[in-house]
Amino acid sequence: MRIEQRPEFQIHLQNLKSKEQLYLETIFSVANGHIGVRDSNPLQGNNPNYMGTPGLFINGFYDYYQIQYGEKYTGYPVNDQVINRLCDPRYIQIKIGEEDSAVDYFKVETVDKNLDMQTGLLHEIYSVTTPQGKIFNLIVESFASVESVNVYGIKYGVVPINFDDEVEIIKVHSYINQATSATVSDVRVNEAQGHLQLDFLDGYEQPSYLVTTYKSQQGSLVTFNGDGPKLSYFKDESNHWGYHAKYQAKKGTQKEFEFLFSIGDVYPLVNARMYADQYLVKLNEDIKNTSFKSELMASAQVWQTFWLHSDVEIDGDPQVQLSLRFNFFELYQSAGKDSHTSIPAKGLSGSGYGGHYFWDTEIFMLPFFIYTNPELAKKILMYRYETLKNSQQQATQFGFKGGAMYAWRTINGYEASAYWPAGTAQIHINADIAYAIEQYYEVTKDDDFLNDYGYEIIVETARFYMEWGNFAEIDGKRRFVINRVTGPDEYSAVVDNNYFTNKMVKFNFRMVQKYAKRFEHTDLSNRLGLSPEELERIQEAADSMYLPFDEDNKIKLQYQNFDQMNKIDLAKIDNNDFPLLLHYHPLMLYRSQVNKQADTILADVLFPQGYSDDELKRDFDFYEPITTHDSSLSQAVFAIAAARVGKNAQSYSFFTQAIETDIQNSHHNTANGIHAGSLGAAWEGVFYGFAGVVNNAEIFSMDPKLPAQWNSVKFRIFLYGSEYIFAIYEHEVHVSLLSGKGSTIKIAGAKCELDSESPDQVIKY
Numbered sequence: 001m002r003i004e005q006r007p008e009f010q011i012h013l014q015n016l017k018s019k020e021q022l023y024l025e026t027i028f029s030v031a032n033g034h035i036g037v038r039d040s041n042p043l044q045g046n047n048p049n050y051m052g053t054p055g056l057f058i059n060g061f062y063d064y065y066q067i068q069y070g071e072k073y074t075g076y077p078v079n080d081q082v083i084n085r086l087c088d089p090r091y092i093q094i095k096i097g098e099e100d101s102a103v104d105y106f107k108v109e110t111v112d113k114n115l116d117m118q119t120g121l122l123h124e125i126y127s128v129t130t131p132q133g134k135i136f137n138l139i140v141e142s143f144a145s146v147e148s149v150n151v152y153g154i155k156y157g158v159v160p161i162n163f164d165d166e167v168e169i170i171k172v173h174s175y176i177n178q179a180t181s182a183t184v185s186d187v188r189v190n191e192a193q194g195h196l197q198l199d200f201l202d203g204y205e206q207p208s209y210l211v212t213t214y215k216s217q218q219g220s221l222v223t224f225n226g227d228g229p230k231l232s233y234f235k236d237e238s239n240h241w242g243y244h245a246k247y248q249a250k251k252g253t254q255k256e257f258e259f260l261f262s263i264g265d266v267y268p269l270v271n272a273r274m275y276a277d278q279y280l281v282k283l284n285e286d287i288k289n290t291s292f293k294s295e296l297m298a299s300a301q302v303w304q305t306f307w308l309h310s311d312v313e314i315d316g317d318p319q320v321q322l323s324l325r326f327n328f329f330e331l332y333q334s335a336g337k338d339s340h341t342s343i344p345a346k347g348l349s350g351s352g353y354g355g356h357y358f359w360d361t362e363i364f365m366l367p368f369f370i371y372t373n374p375e376l377a378k379k380i381l382m383y384r385y386e387t388l389k390n391s392q393q394q395a396t397q398f399g400f401k402g403g404a405m406y407a408w409r410t411i412n413g414y415e416a417s418a419y420w421p422a423g424t425a426q427i428h429i430n431a432d433i434a435y436a437i438e439q440y441y442e443v444t445k446d447d448d449f450l451n452d453y454g455y456e457i458i459v460e461t462a463r464f465y466m467e468w469g470n471f472a473e474i475d476g477k478r479r480f481v482i483n484r485v486t487g488p489d490e491y492s493a494v495v496d497n498n499y500f501t502n503k504m505v506k507f508n509f510r511m512v513q514k515y516a517k518r519f520e521h522t523d524l525s526n527r528l529g530l531s532p533e534e535l536e537r538i539q540e541a542a543d544s545m546y547l548p549f550d551e552d553n554k555i556k557l558q559y560q561n562f563d564q565m566n567k568i569d570l571a572k573i574d575n576n577d578f579p580l581l582l583h584y585h586p587l588m589l590y591r592s593q594v595n596k597q598a599d600t601i602l603a604d605v606l607f608p609q610g611y612s613d614d615e616l617k618r619d620f621d622f623y624e625p626i627t628t629h630d631s632s633l634s635q636a637v638f639a640i641a642a643a644r645v646g647k648n649a650q651s652y653s654f655f656t657q658a659i660e661t662d663i664q665n666s667h668h669n670t671a672n673g674i675h676a677g678s679l680g681a682a683w684e685g686v687f688y689g690f691a692g693v694v695n696n697a698e699i700f701s702m703d704p705k706l707p708a709q710w711n712s713v714k715f716r717i718f719l720y721g722s723e724y725i726f727a728i729y730e731h732e733v734h735v736s737l738l739s740g741k742g743s744t745i746k747i748a749g750a751k752c753e754l755d756s757e758s759p760d761q762v763i764k765y
């Protein structure tokens with residue numbers, strides 16, 4: 001039995017190397033930025049015979065739990081925030097005669113699974129055997145609508161294989177805080193459960209319930225309807241509302257039942273209780289007078305639009321093509337689309353990292369959206385504006401006079417990291433956000449965003465750095481220094497003058513200056529109290545920013561004195577001891593010249609101008625051998641740098657490893673959720689690496705370096721409100737203006753003007 005498929009867009013079970021259950025739950029999870037549903041065993045429920053990690057996640061719906069410290073110093077975060085694992089909408093209870101899947105052990109074997117990335121439909125076939133040897137096929141189709149993000153659809157087909165008997169299917173979601181498989185002792189997992197309460201709401205024509213949290217005081221509503229033979233709305237013996245159907249099943253005859261869920265937004269608990277009726281009316285609207293099929297079709301339409309603008313077509317490497325598509329598909333599945341939420345580091349496919357948002361969004365994922373879906377990019381950035389107040393509060397609580405201190409990892413804007421040396425100390429997060437705002441603005445010229453939100457963040461983040469840093473004399477010169485911080489590389493912590501941080505902060509300062517004139521005498525500048533004196537001080541700090549450099553070897557130094565750290569030979573470390581963070585005390589790593597991930601090289605990639613290729617090559621040759629890539633955010637960055645200095649084979653190898661992070665489970669932890677940052681970095685590998693787009697260039701420029709394995713690569717982007725399509729061949733670039741006024745761009749050093757009169761050009765390189 002095989003599912004029909006068009007191979008270029010299918011993630012098919014048979015083509016995946018690992019068949020490990022928890023890994024598959026992540027890979028085949030369906031999501032839409034608001035909700036995510038893991039692909040768990042549909043019979044699991046609370047049956048202790050099954051050990052998976054099912055769950056429904058709502059972006060931004062979390063609870064607190066108190067962090068237990070051995071020694072708690074002043075200012076440590078009190079609470080962690082953890083995304084709630086809600087009841088699994090895939091769950092179905094099936095009774096065959098006397099046997100009951102909720103209590104007995106029905107053996108559930110996966111026959112096939114296929115995720116169609118063109119439509120977002122997950123199609124699965126299970127073969128189920130009851131303890132008495134009755135066998136039936138369970139065919140499950142499901143999707144999370146990207147058209148109407150509250151909607152999740154699931155359809156079950158039940159086919160008896162070797163029996164005729166009475167069958168009852170029951171769909172009641174009465175459990176909360178569901179039992180899941182035991183967690184591992186991996187610091188990256190962070191699985192603490194929230195404290196949820198589930199209230200069934202009486203008086204509706206379909207099951208409706210309210211889920212609330214105790215500590216974060218949030219609430220959301222869920223309602224669902226069903227359709228199928230003999231299916232009726234009922235109350236079970238525990239007074240829980242749901243649907244059931246009891247019928248005489250015949251061998252070989254399939255019965256189908258479909259359900260549409262409407263899963264609500266996240267509200268303050270008081271509102272969720274008080275306005276439950278109103279919210280439910282709205283939620284019902286989404287799923288009444290419609291069907292699984294219509295909702296699926298509507299969602300598939302949106303997927304089509306997504307692929308039209310965001311696909312990257314590669315001629316020459318089908319495996320890489322498929323992995324890339326999976327990455328883009330997951331990015332869109334994961335991205336919050338409501339301006340209140342961002343993209344959790346694990347998407348909505350698992351509770352790894354507690355569902356927190358990190359810098360991963362701004363530095364690794366946002367460029368993909370900025371260039372292919374700028375409206376969505378804006379919404380994602382809006383989350384940072386929404387949490388600006390909390391970040392300002394955080395700065396004052398920390399002891400600063402003003403400014404904003406964005407949290408390293410968070411859901412609600414407050415810091416949730418219990419390990420400050422690799423958490424709170426990563427103050428580069430502020431500048432990462434400012435950098436992303438500038439990228440967004442440069443590509444879209446969205447003045448409203450800059451005026452209403454962007455510039456305020458740029459100023460507030462810069463102010464924080466002005467207070468954190470100070471002027472000091474180094475080698476006889478007055479310098480602005482930023483001490484005791486952690487850069488991106490988490491195998492070094494609390495260092496002085498991290499090159500990446502200082503470079504990013506300098507950029508942040510420059511952005512304050514760049515737009516200062518535009519805001520002079522405006523309400524915003526009055527409200528912010530931005531004086532000429534303050535601007536002058538910021539300018540002085542930017543001009544004198546200290547950027548550590550090793551004059552003897554002519555390389556950028558990861559931080560001041562990095563050259564004096566203990567050297568270790570990674571080749572001598574046993575393979576089983578990677579990732580190092582799980583095997584060494586942090587200090588053993590901090591005192592050594594070893595990198596978990598791209599740090600200085602990332603600075604080179606984000607600021608490609610102002611130094612020669614030889615310098616980049618020297619940086620690369622120094623940092624590459626000391627980098628373990630224990631973070632999945634690393635390889636794609638090295639791929640870009642390698643492409644720039646002509647290390648083509650190495651570049652392609654880094655790139656393929658990066659894009660296969662989840663598909664190949666190369667970090668062995670995809671079970672906890674996808675690596676969303678790494679997926680975004682894969683797009684950056686194509687865009688900044690092989691297409692050779694130069695970020696921060698005055699006019700859009702590309703200097704292609706097509707991998708030898710490819711005959712061509714094609715993609716679309718939006719630029720200053722126009723859309724273009726590029727096709728890069730070995731020695732030619734074809735570019736066409738698809739919509740908008742067009743502009744001047746540079747390809748391989750040649751300027752080309754594109755407008756509606758001459759929308760197509762071919763440039764030889």
Ligand code: BGC
Pocket residue numbers: 345353358359360488490596597630631632633677
């Ligand atoms: C990386 C961080 C990253 C986090 C979440 C860590 O392993 O070192 O840079 O932000 O994972 O993806």
